[in-house]
Amino acid sequence: MPPYKKRLKSHELRALDSLNARMELSSKDKQHYAYLEKGYQGELVFDQLTSRLQNDLYILNDLCLEHNKSFFQIDTLIISQQTIYPYEVKNFEGDYRYELGNFYPKLSKDEIKNPLDQLKRSKSLLRPSLKNLGFQLPIEGSLTFVNPNFTLYQAPLNEPIIHPTQLNSLMKKLNDVPSKLTNRHKLLADQLISMHQTDSPYTRLPSYTFNGLQKGTICAVCHSLICSMERREKIVCETCGHEETVDSAVLRSVEELLLLFPDMKITTNIVYEWCRVIESKKQISRILKQNYTLIGFGQWAHYE
Template sequence: MKEHAFDIRIEANLIFVNPEFCLFQAPRNLPIILPGQMPRFREKMLNQTSPIKHSHSNLAKKLVSLHMKEDPFPRNYYYPYEQLEKGLVCPQCKEFYHTVKHSLVVCELCGGRETLEDAVVGAVEEITMLFPRRTITTPLLIDWCRIIKDRRTIQRVLKKHYDFKGRGKYARYTNRGNTQSPSGQPTPLKV
């Protein structure tokens, strides 16, 4: 704050919001707020507020201008494709789908349902998130989805949701809306 010529005192506190959390033998002199202390801390904060001054507005503008759009320390994770358990996951109970009924995938555990179209689009999103440089192919999606074996179903969804470019073995799909890959190029999705 001082390097930007703001003379505003900032008090830091470590706040645990999980109501089931318990911290044993914590030193009393640390600025820690436990879940049971939250109501009293909130009241104290509300009673200590002062009117917003011009310096507060300037500070807010400065903080917004300093906001970093990209993480300077990106996390690069490696997931070996062959070692991952593949399949479509039910959004309600997070278990794998095992059944396809008509145009739906159905969870046998909780009864959750999702259209085949939504499931395939979700699978493409998962793969591109986990493997941003990997080209999306129909065989890859068949392998990833496990229970959707029909090539035409997957191609129909890709054609509906992605832009088609090229021919034959060079045919590919690109994300609509010009979604960019980490290299700044549109992410290719191959047939």
Template structure:
């Protein structure tokens, strides 16, 4: 049973908006690409889970927890037969070579060892369970979800799952024989919603990023709003004006969560492309 759905990460929403509204450095472009690729890989993993995991198992996605002063994130958690299985999902878009305990890209870049990352998450979860007086076995896995990306030279490791092994692994999970209500309740109560990591984001202010209504398809700012429809003059796509206004509201709120959003602020954010009256009515509905 799916207990907690996966939502698009806040940092990915922020970077998607900033990618449209400002020029990103190569470092931040790479960060944005990695966030996007990671989320796509997690969604692909979810499709496998939906198809192959026994119905009695409980599934919680994208958990953000804290043990003392340490934050830790779990891409996917499955509860089955008094056991918790956690998954670190990697969606590498290039072939990787494993050499002397390092994972190296084709360009020669050494990337963070996912097994070390997994070990830290597993340790944090075990300590968190102990702190909350919850007794469960913990199994931890790294899943390389992209079947087109090869991992050359990787030794056999019981905690590594490749894409070709995933369906078999999930089908072999033992069904739940008892309820895990207290565990699920404690996990959900302690989950940190809308977690954002500011250290990886570029600096931005409302005054320095581009304002206006961007096309939701090609991201061009060459748009025109007429009656109930928004027209893109670049790609020719259309969108209902109501959806356009909802996008502007959501984007502003994710970029500037501490700022009060009123009609005047939203009118300025849209570069006056939408009338104040329409924006006022839309804000009243939000």
């Protein structure tokens, strides 16, 4: 069953895809980028599994909600007739250990951010949010590890943890739970979606300027920077071979520009400089005209 709310790549991750190709990230930023990308890939693994559920459920992927000025994120929220299931999804890989309530890489003394605490926090903020919406369904959340190469030594029995080897039985459980959704559940799902905050307050990006970034077109598949073009009608990535029409690449580049510089006035000259590989300004101007509205005249004209 398709999710009721789809997962989109966060602004932060999309911006980092672009910045990583266009500037030298510090090792700290690179690490943060890799962490986010890995987390996102893990969420997609979980989405694959939930998309095969046949039961009468609402699946809301990636909710960022706010309660009393506190933001909390739920990787996946499943609404069944009688119960709400929030999932914190982790894509940790390798050996970890659990000791006195904390998580550590197996051979390290440096504890990592406790994912059970994250789950507890979201649950404690979700409960009053649901109550405000007039729902008092029980909440049964789990911390879900999706990477098949993950092992947690000394895992506690009394904490809501789903290990990679238990994902299939979790899906079976969700498929078998008696559930008949009503209009009220739909109302709840719609309200939660309308409360979703698209700009997460936790976004952490390095500082950058238009002039400081390398120009070129970014490959839609592997995110490498394409700086030259051999054929006129198509843009071809030298790294992965992906081909894209000029129109589609220009539109994606404009979106990327607006993601990094939300206040930027889009003009033919700016897009020409940003994309770098497109030979004719005329072509860019035609694409912008067809897809955006021209505002203003002469040297102040720009597209919105």
